[in-house]
Amino acid sequence: MQPNEPFMDPPRLPRGFFAAGRNVGLKTEDNDLALFLSRRPAAAAALFTRNHFPGAPVTLGRQRMRRGQLQGLVVNSACSNVATGEAGLEDAREMASLAAREFADFLGEDGKKAHDAEALEERVLVGSTGVIGRRLPMDRIREGIRGMGSQLGTDPWPAARAIMTTDSRPKVFSLQVGDAVVTAVGKGAGMIAPNMATMLVYLFTDASVEVPELQAALREASRSSFELLSVDTDTSTSDMVVALANGEAGEVDHRAFVDALTALCTRVAEEVARDGEGATKLVRVLVDGAADSSEARTVARSVVESPLMKTMAYGADPNVGRILMAVGKCVGCRIKPERVNAAVQGIEVIRGGRSVDFDESRVRELLGGDPVEIRIELGVGTGQGRALGCDLTAGYIEENAAYASS
Amino acid sequence: MQPNEPFMDPPRLPRGFFAAGRNVGLKTEDNDLALFLSRRPAAAAALFTRNHFPGAPVTLGRQRMRRGQLQGLVVNSACSNVATGEAGLEDAREMASLAAREFADFLGEDGKKAHDAEALEERVLVGSTGVIGRRLPMDRIREGIRGMGSQLGTDPWPAARAIMTTDSRPKVFSLQVGDAVVTAVGKGAGMIAPNMATMLVYLFTDASVEVPELQAALREASRSSFELLSVDTDTSTSDMVVALANGEAGEVDHRAFVDALTALCTRVAEEVARDGEGATKLVRVLVDGAADSSEARTVARSVVESPLMKTMAYGADPNVGRILMAVGKCVGCRIKPERVNAAVQGIEVIRGGRSVDFDESRVRELLGGDPVEIRIELGVGTGQGRALGCDLTAGYIEENAAYASS
Numbered sequence: 001m002q003p004n005e006p007f008m009d010p011p012r013l014p015r016g017f018f019a020a021g022r023n024v025g026l027k028t029e030d031n032d033l034a035l036f037l038s039r040r041p042a043a044a045a046a047l048f049t050r051n052h053f054p055g056a057p058v059t060l061g062r063q064r065m066r067r068g069q070l071q072g073l074v075v076n077s078a079c080s081n082v083a084t085g086e087a088g089l090e091d092a093r094e095m096a097s098l099a100a101r102e103f104a105d106f107l108g109e110d111g112k113k114a115h116d117a118e119a120l121e122e123r124v125l126v127g128s129t130g131v132i133g134r135r136l137p138m139d140r141i142r143e144g145i146r147g148m149g150s151q152l153g154t155d156p157w158p159a160a161r162a163i164m165t166t167d168s169r170p171k172v173f174s175l176q177v178g179d180a181v182v183t184a185v186g187k188g189a190g191m192i193a194p195n196m197a198t199m200l201v202y203l204f205t206d207a208s209v210e211v212p213e214l215q216a217a218l219r220e221a222s223r224s225s226f227e228l229l230s231v232d233t234d235t236s237t238s239d240m241v242v243a244l245a246n247g248e249a250g251e252v253d254h255r256a257f258v259d260a261l262t263a264l265c266t267r268v269a270e271e272v273a274r275d276g277e278g279a280t281k282l283v284r285v286l287v288d289g290a291a292d293s294s295e296a297r298t299v300a301r302s303v304v305e306s307p308l309m310k311t312m313a314y315g316a317d318p319n320v321g322r323i324l325m326a327v328g329k330c331v332g333c334r335i336k337p338e339r340v341n342a343a344v345q346g347i348e349v350i351r352g353g354r355s356v357d358f359d360e361s362r363v364r365e366l367l368g369g370d371p372v373e374i375r376i377e378l379g380v381g382t383g384q385g386r387a388l389g390c391d392l393t394a395g396y397i398e399e400n401a402a403y404a405s406s
Numbered sequence: 407m408q409p410n411e412p413f414m415d416p417p418r419l420p421r422g423f424f425a426a427g428r429n430v431g432l433k434t435e436d437n438d439l440a441l442f443l444s445r446r447p448a449a450a451a452a453l454f455t456r457n458h459f460p461g462a463p464v465t466l467g468r469q470r471m472r473r474g475q476l477q478g479l480v481v482n483s484a485c486s487n488v489a490t491g492e493a494g495l496e497d498a499r500e501m502a503s504l505a506a507r508e509f510a511d512f513l514g515e516d517g518k519k520a521h522d523a524e525a526l527e528e529r530v531l532v533g534s535t536g537v538i539g540r541r542l543p544m545d546r547i548r549e550g551i552r553g554m555g556s557q558l559g560t561d562p563w564p565a566a567r568a569i570m571t572t573d574s575r576p577k578v579f580s581l582q583v584g585d586a587v588v589t590a591v592g593k594g595a596g597m598i599a600p601n602m603a604t605m606l607v608y609l610f611t612d613a614s615v616e617v618p619e620l621q622a623a624l625r626e627a628s629r630s631s632f633e634l635l636s637v638d639t640d641t642s643t644s645d646m647v648v649a650l651a652n653g654e655a656g657e658v659d660h661r662a663f664v665d666a667l668t669a670l671c672t673r674v675a676e677e678v679a680r681d682g683e684g685a686t687k688l689v690r691v692l693v694d695g696a697a698d699s700s701e702a703r704t705v706a707r708s709v710v711e712s713p714l715m716k717t718m719a720y721g722a723d724p725n726v727g728r729i730l731m732a733v734g735k736c737v738g739c740r741i742k743p744e745r746v747n748a749a750v751q752g753i754e755v756i757r758g759g760r761s762v763d764f765d766e767s768r769v770r771e772l773l774g775g776d777p778v779e780i781r782i783e784l785g786v787g788t789g790q791g792r793a794l795g796c797d798l799t800a801g802y803i804e805e806n807a808a809y810a811s812s
Contacts, residue, residue: 053746082730083761084761307802307806314807317807321539325457327458329457331457331458392803396713396803397800400718
């Protein structure tokens with residue numbers, strides 16, 4: 001991960017990728033339906049939620065990923081199409097079919113020749129997030145999607161806005177790798193925890209990458225980004241991270257490609273945390289000196305998920321004993337209390353398992369910033385691990401106490 | 407557990423137990439220092455937090471429990487004496503010593519003869535909850551405790567109020583068992599999760615119970631009460647549940663005693679949940695049909711701890727898909743989605759892993775009540791389990807965003 005990767009400004013879709021976004025009446029305002037298209041079939045890799053109740057789009061997606069090839073995506077917000085049974089699966093299939101027709105229209109004669117709409121449909125992945133347990137209003141989608149093919153263009157923003165649910169801002173980032181570009185379009189906000197999140201992340205590149213390499217790269221990038229992310233410990237039923245590589249820019253250095261993918265995924269993960277429901281800031285917890293990296297991650301996650309740490313980060317109140325509490329509650333980990341040191345925003349607050357005198361007003365001031373970084377040194381081994389999260393605010397409660405009806 | 411146990415009204419301390427509570431300047435208002443005394447040495451059992459950073463009172467308590475005999479308790483709120491090192495341990499020892507002097511005064515000539523203050527001190531347990539990482543203001547305690555011995559009486563309320571931190575009300579319950587009485591005095595509110603909680607619970611009985619039976623009874627009672635409790639997933643550094651049996655009422659039926667202890671612990675656990683920081687209601691999750699009881703508890707806990715379920719319970723908004731999400735995120739459990747049923751307040755909302763049409767306004771109305779009860783049937787085995795929790799509200803954020811400075 002290169003934290004200082006120079007992200008392209010503005011970000012843009014790689015060659016041969018197109019997107020469109022529109023309001024079709026699922027949300028009261030802003031776009032709610034997105035299309036993404038590669039003009040040629042692309043090598044594809046995907047990671048899906050491990051929740052036992054995957055939404056219909058996830059079930060369909062798993063089937064369609066078997067061939068390792070994708071060409072288009074259709075994504076809606078406001079309704080997740082989860083717990084909707086066989087009818088929901090039919091709705092997801094119909095969404096893909098409707099999208100394929102638009103894609104075929106856009107691709108014109110070439111597209112129609114090369115891939116008739118039916119074959120293209122098999123290369124369309126569906127994504128849905130929003131309320132669980134309700135059927136999609138398919139009439140609105142049927143009506144609204146009509147003509148979207150003609151809106152497909154190189155501007156990623158209308159589509160990036162359309163996939164947002166409770167996100168406050170769209171998330172699009174690009175990196176250059178040799179002659180190629182890798183671009184991430186993501187959404188997050190709530191029901192976000194390791195083993196994926198209520199998170200949709202689409203990665204597009206014109207680099208030429210074989211399917212096994214793409215899948216391995218996506219796993220590696222995800223492990224040090226999305227797998228470290230927890231907004232609220234709740235694992236969504238709809239998560240997916242999908243990568244499409246259409247090869248239009250030819251081959252690139254593989255290590256550079258993996259690094260770029262990792263940097264993009266890290267950036268999206270951090271932005272998802274920072275834009276977590278009600279959140280005002282990103283919280284990074286870095287653990288060093290654990291017995292092994294797995295225990296380091298466990299401790300980091302325990303701290304990043306602790307509601308008391310999260311409210312401390314929000315209130316900027318240096319009640320740093322909560323860090324010890326959150327480390328100490330990892331009952332399965334090898335921890336020697338007298339060896340634990342911790343620093344908040346670079347200022348040592350715990351040494352040898354005990355509070356040290358520190359400049360409270362300075363820490364308070366630094367805790368007011370974004371991000372908040374907590375470093376913990378366990379002193380028992382060489383294991384390192386990180387976790388990404390956010391503060392917990394009254395805004396989270398407000399958003400979630402009345403979500404179904406909004 | 408007998409949910410319909412007739413709790414004594416008003417509750418009272420069993421024979422031979424005395425209590426006192428006073429403000430010594432640790433909190434700005436209300437009592438903050440409590441004494442509890444048995445006039446004769448009592449058989450004792452205790453459970454302590456498993457957090458790696460136990461407070462000084464826990465460390466001292468573990469030492470003093472070795473002999474299985476206690477006579478007095480001294481408990482303060484506002485400062486937990488955690489992460490304070492050897493000096494903190496000294497402070498805890500001094501608290502016990504100061505309390506022992508008061509106890510000896512109260513016991514008078516008899517007491518002084520039977521147990522000089524030094525021997526008595528070894529039978530005094532200390533309890534502290536409050537901010538982590540600060541030294542106790544021992545000058546205030548030294549000053550304030552003086553003369554408290556003369557205030558010892560049979561009224562449990564001044565002491566019950568003194569052990570409260572962010573609790574909104576004291577928690578005292580009594581049950582009759584044969585000729586004996588068992589009384590629980592507890593506090594909770596925040597940093598509450600299985601493996602104990604920021605919870606102090608003191609159980610007093612005049613029944614005659616041997617130490618091994620008392621310890622076994624306490625374990626059994628705790629397993630079906632405190633071990634099921636999670637207010638905010640954060641495990642405190644200060645938790646303890648302590649039982650004292652002074653034998654003044656003679657022997658009682660052992661099963662009846664264990665049942666009474668369990669009923670009291672359940673009642674305290676439920677009251678701690680209901681009075682959780684910012685909480686407006688108790689949430690009970692009952693899981694049936696799991697592969698085994700361990701998986702049933704895992705699923706119940708996942709649901710009770712889910713921030714999205716908790717905000718749903720608060721907002722009384724029947725976004726019941728969140729129940730499926732929280733069941734489904736138990737990735738290690740054997741779950742067959744198509745067999746999962748769930749009911750909220752007795753109304754079926756999920757059948758065969760899918761939302762059913764239910765009367766939303768009725769569920770909304772029932773969710774407005776206290777307690778909220780969620781029943782989940784997994785349909786894969788015979789394992790049963792429960793979890794106790796509460797809703798998540800803006801009040802939790804307010805209390806915790808600025809706790810250290812309050």
